[in-house]
Amino acid sequence: MxxxxxxxxxxxxxxxxxxxxxxxxxxxxxxxxxxxxxxxxxxxxxxxxNKTRKLEFLVADAQSRGADTLITCGALQSNHCRLTLAAARKEGMHAVLVLSEIVSGSYKKDAGGNNYLYRLMSPLDILVVPGTCDLNIAMQERAETLRNEGYKPYIIPMGGxxxxxxxxxxxxxxxxxxxxxxxxxxxxxxxxxxxxxxxxxxxxxxxxxxxxxxxxxxxxxxxxxxxxxxxxxxxxxxxxxxxxxxxxxxxxxxxxxxxxxxxxxxxxxxxxxxxxxxxxxxxxxxxxxxxxxxxxxxxxxxxxxxxxxxxxxxxxxxxxxxxxxxxxxxxxxxx
Ligand SMILES: Cc1ncc(COP(=O)(O)O)c(C=O)c1O
CATH class of the missing domain: 3.40.50.1100 (Rossmann fold)
Incomplete structure (x- = not known):
């Protein structure tokens, strides 16, 4: 079994x-x-x-805890960020994406690929941080700010x-x-x-x-x-x-x-x-x-x-x- x-x-x-x-x-x-x-x-x-399968369990957990906003992180062209945002929108939730700019200056707001899809699905916010930044800390800080603004954030770790x-x-x-x-x-x-x-x-x-x-x-x-x-x-x-x-x-x-x-x-x-x-x-x-x-x-x-x-x-x-x-x-x- x-x-x-x-x-x-x-x-x-x-x-x-x-x-x-x-x-x-x-x-x-x-x-x-x-x-x-x-x-x-x-x-x-x-x-x-692949993130779709992980999100089935993660989003259910977020909702059972009363969350209204998913926060996650990834590289600039992150499939995981795209799919977390997609799940959030489907569930009527917000999403905040913390993107790691591994090569300094490489983030382009109007880039194609996943970046285009982020913009199409419209996250609450995209936060671009330097590649040296600890993404877990960046997400926790963002969650704190969101809580102070009245949101109920739920952090999904890198790659779910x-x-x-x-x-x-x-x-x-x-x-x-x-x-x-x-x-x-x-x-x-x-x-x-x-x-x-x-x-x-x-x-x-x-x-x-x-x-x-x-x-x-x-x-x-x-x-x-x-x-x-x-x-x-x-x-x-x-x-x-x-x-x-x-x-x-x-x-x-x-x-x-x-x-x-x-x-x-x-x-x-x-x-x-x-x-x-x-x-x-x-x-x-x-x-x-x-x-x-x-x-x-x-x-x-x-x-x-x-x-x-x-x-x-x-x-x-x-x-x-x-x-x-x-x-x-x-x-x-x-x-
Ligand atoms: C298309 C694709 N394949 C594979 C992986 C790797 O999966 P995992 O992070 O579970 O090792 C990712 C992670 O982002 C991905 O986007």
């Missing part, structure tokens, strides 16, 4: 399950295991993406990656297991981009909670492997302690698989592998990856297949976590 998610309040932002598509052309071109793709880019809310946010991907792992049984396909591996680690942690806990052996492989888009392993182990412990104190899902460190070879010069900076992956998927599978997360994760998968990590008989499921609005901002990365 999996983890009991029914005891948590939850909003529903997606109709049914996201489809799993067999990538016949890519499988043939790369010549390794069978490659499938789970379309979490088709999740609900404006433009969809706290214990409650992980529930979204525990639910996704359970969805994959159901689909796998319906399709008669046993996935040997699930590949996901790994950033703030909630997606990776939730998937791993969901599979182990169901005693499914599927390996979760995270492709880091930002931090060194060891940092991610530590963070995933800590998050899993929090999920156990805070949400399932009676049911400890043991996650061994050697079950946490992360590759950090595909980051390139840094977070959201292009690599040759990214360009190849985004072009290949667009031109041969009509699938739009994104230039920050799924493009690098797919570059990692292709390279790992070429290096012989997988058996020909393996069935690999690539998780498309969304993010394609950023393609239109970073078009020079992929052409």
């Amino acid at each position: 999996g983890l009991d998610l029914s005891k948590f309040e939850r909003k529903r932002y997606t109709q049914g399950k996201t489809p799993i598509e067999y990538l016949a052309n890519l499988t043939e071109i790369i010549g390794g295991p069978e490659i499938y793709l789970k379309h979490d880019d088709l999740l609900g809310l404006a433009g969809g993406g 990656s706290n214990a409650l946010g992980c529930l979204g991907y525990i639910a996704c792992a359970e969805e994959i297991v159901e689909q796998s049984s319906d399709l008669g396909i046993e996935f040997s591996h699930v590949i996901t981009p790994t950033g703030s680690c909630g997606t990776h942690t939730g998937l791993l806990m969901g599979f182990r909670g169901l005693r499914t052996k599927t390996q979760v492989i995270g492709i880091s888009v930002n931090n060194p492997r060891d940092n991610h392993i530590r963070r995933i182990a800590q998050l899993a412990q929090k999920v156990n302690n805070e949400l399932f104190p009676k049911r400890n899902i043991l996650i061994e460190n050697d079950d946490i698989i992360v590759f950090d070879d595909y980051i390139g010069p840094g977070y959201s900076l292009p690599t040759e592998g990214l360009k190849e992956a985004v072009q290949l998927l667009a031109r041969r599978e009509a699938i739009l990856l994104d230039p920050v997360y799924t493009g690098k994760a797919m570059a990692g998968l292709i390279d790992l297949i070429r290096k012989g990590l997988f058996k020909k008989s393996d069935k690999v499921l690539f998780l498309h976590t969304g993010g394609s609005p950023a393609l239109y901002h970073y078009s020079d990365y992929t052409l």
Whole structure:
């Protein structure tokens, strides 16, 4: 039996399950295991993406505490900020976005991609802070100001990656297991981009909670492997302690698989592998990856297949976590 998610309040932002598509052309071109793709880019809310699943639990919690304003943070082109804002608007709530300007002077009010969508959905406020600023402190200070103005703010951490946010991907792992049984396909591996680690942690806990052996492989888009392993182990412990104190899902460190070879010069900076992956998927599978997360994760998968990590008989499921609005901002990365 999996983890009991029914005891948590939850909003529903997606109709049914996201489809799993067999990538016949890519499988043939790369010549390794069978490659499938789970379309979490088709999740609900404006433009969809992995944060939609986390927000189902986070927004329900915010509302049960009487909040009327969601505050969150991210990079300038943050999918998480876009989707938190989208959830807020759908719920008749306000949102405040705290954006980290990692490269000084790079914020442009009228930039495209996710930034355009922020403006379209109209947050209460966008606060741009220097890359050196502690975003948690910036959010807490903003919450204090909002409280003084009569709002009821609720802070969602970076990437929605706290214990409650992980529930979204525990639910996704359970969805994959159901689909796998319906399709008669046993996935040997699930590949996901790994950033703030909630997606990776939730998937791993969901599979182990169901005693499914599927390996979760995270492709880091930002931090060194060891940092991610530590963070995933800590998050899993929090999920156990805070949400399932009676049911400890043991996650061994050697079950946490992360590759950090595909980051390139840094977070959201292009690599040759990214360009190849985004072009290949667009031109041969009509699938739009994104230039920050799924493009690098797919570059990692292709390279790992070429290096012989997988058996020909393996069935690999690539998780498309969304993010394609950023393609239109970073078009020079992929052409
Ligand atoms: C499109 C996309 N994929 C993957 C991730 C990484 O997910 P996580 O932060 O849960 O590791 C993000 C995070 O913002 C994202 O926007």
